[in-house]
Amino acid sequence: MTDSLSAPRPAEDQEPGTAGGSPLRVAVLGARGRMGSAACRAIETAEDLDLVARIGHGDDLSALTEADAQVAVDLTVPDAALDNVLWAIDHDIHVVVGTTGWTEERLQQVSTALEDHPQVGVLIAPNFAIGAVLAMRFAEIAARYYESAEIIELHHPDKLDAPSGTARHTAAAIARGRAEAGLGPVPDATRQDPEGARGAVLDGIHVHAVRLRGLTAHEEVVFGGEGEQFTLRHDSFDRVSFMPGVLLGVREVGSWPGLTIGLDQYMDLG
Numbered sequence: 001m002t003d004s005l006s007a008p009r010p011a012e013d014q015e016p017g018t019a020g021g022s023p024l025r026v027a028v029l030g031a032r033g034r035m036g037s038a039a040c041r042a043i044e045t046a047e048d049l050d051l052v053a054r055i056g057h058g059d060d061l062s063a064l065t066e067a068d069a070q071v072a073v074d075l076t077v078p079d080a081a082l083d084n085v086l087w088a089i090d091h092d093i094h095v096v097v098g099t100t101g102w103t104e105e106r107l108q109q110v111s112t113a114l115e116d117h118p119q120v121g122v123l124i125a126p127n128f129a130i131g132a133v134l135a136m137r138f139a140e141i142a143a144r145y146y147e148s149a150e151i152i153e154l155h156h157p158d159k160l161d162a163p164s165g166t167a168r169h170t171a172a173a174i175a176r177g178r179a180e181a182g183l184g185p186v187p188d189a190t191r192q193d194p195e196g197a198r199g200a201v202l203d204g205i206h207v208h209a210v211r212l213r214g215l216t217a218h219e220e221v222v223f224g225g226e227g228e229q230f231t232l233r234h235d236s237f238d239r240v241s242f243m244p245g246v247l248l249g250v251r252e253v254g255s256w257p258g259l260t261i262g263l264d265q266y267m268d269l270g
Contacts, residue, residue: 026250027053027069027093029061029084030076035098035239039073042243049250061087071250074099078161082106089113089120096249097124098242100165111259121253125263126165128245132219133262135234136170137269139221142230143177146223148186150199154210154218162209163200166219169262174221175203 026043030036031054043051052067057076061084064072071094074084078101086109088095102124110122127133143149151174153167163171178186186205190198199208217236222229236242245263252266260266 023048023050024250024254025050025052025068025070027051027055027064027067027072029055029072029074030057030099032056033075035075035242036073038239038243039075039246042240042247043073043250046247049247064088064093065091069093071096071253073097073246073250078102082109085110085122086113089117089122092117092120094121094253095123096246096253097122098128098246100126101161102165107259107261114258119257121256121258121260123249123253123256123260123263123266125245125249126169126261127217128242128249128263129217129234129236130245130267131241132166132217132234132236133245133264133267134269135219135221135232136166136173136262137264138232139170140173140177142221142223142232143174144181144183146225146230147183148224149174149178149205150186150222151205151207152210152220152222153207154212154215154220156215156217157211157213159211162211163202163207164209164217164219166217167207167209168202170219170221171202171205171207174205178204 026049028036028039028043028051031040040051040054043049052069053063055061055063072088074081074095074097076084076099078099081097081099085095085097089110090113114120114122151167151170153164155164199206216238219234221232248266249263256266
């Protein structure tokens with residue numbers, strides 16, 4: 001498994017985004033959902049990709065092998081994603097995962113399965129929006145210079161998990177930046193909070209989740225120092241904002257064997 005500071009070397013014998021000169025054969029799991037439908041449209045309009053299967057709730061995963069899919073895009077729900085990924089690995093199909101709700105235990109199961117299929121690549125991306133990926137990277141850099149940091153993530157009320165995968169990934173990035181700078185815990189004199197008003201604490205960073213009708217996916221990272229506040233904010237107003245990242249993941253996953261966490265691994269962010 002890789003994090004945002006290290007990544008496996010791309011496989012030298014594979015060319016990202018191609019399959020012997022033919023379009024890459026892609027299947028979408030969760031194809032009838034809002035994200036899945038958007039992904040299907042994006043893949044269909046990409047000249048170097050071929051949408052060969054649309055898998056919905058209750059459909060048999062054998063449709064992937066029947067269609068000779070090379071890459072599966074999982075945009076389902078947390079309860080289904082792990083089994084889908086393990087099935088794809090067992091059938092030597094690369095997987096790009098946008099479903100959130102991953103725990104360390106589940107990630108370890110994926111890593112263990114990949115030991116018997118070392119040529120398979122799995123990308124689990126907390127967020128496919130390029131701006132969100134950049135914001136996470138910028139947050140890691142900024143964290144070195146500020147005493148305080150907190151995260152506010154805002155999503156539509158139909159989202160099943162909280163905090164969001166993006167917020168978890170951002171908190172981990174901030175914690176790495178603070179550790180590199182030798183910073184201690186974020187200052188907070190709160191001693192009484194029986195209602196949990198201060199939010200969740202992930203890697204030492206307070207995270208606040210908002211669920212409101214009308215929102216899509218939004219995040220604010222707020223840094224504070226003496227006499228100064230610095231805010232990073234990213235807004236996805238439509239699911240189309242995730243599609244460039246989905247396509248990047250689909251094209252690259254075959255060249256990155258093993259488990260990769262975060263689309264930033266496929267981007268030259270330094």
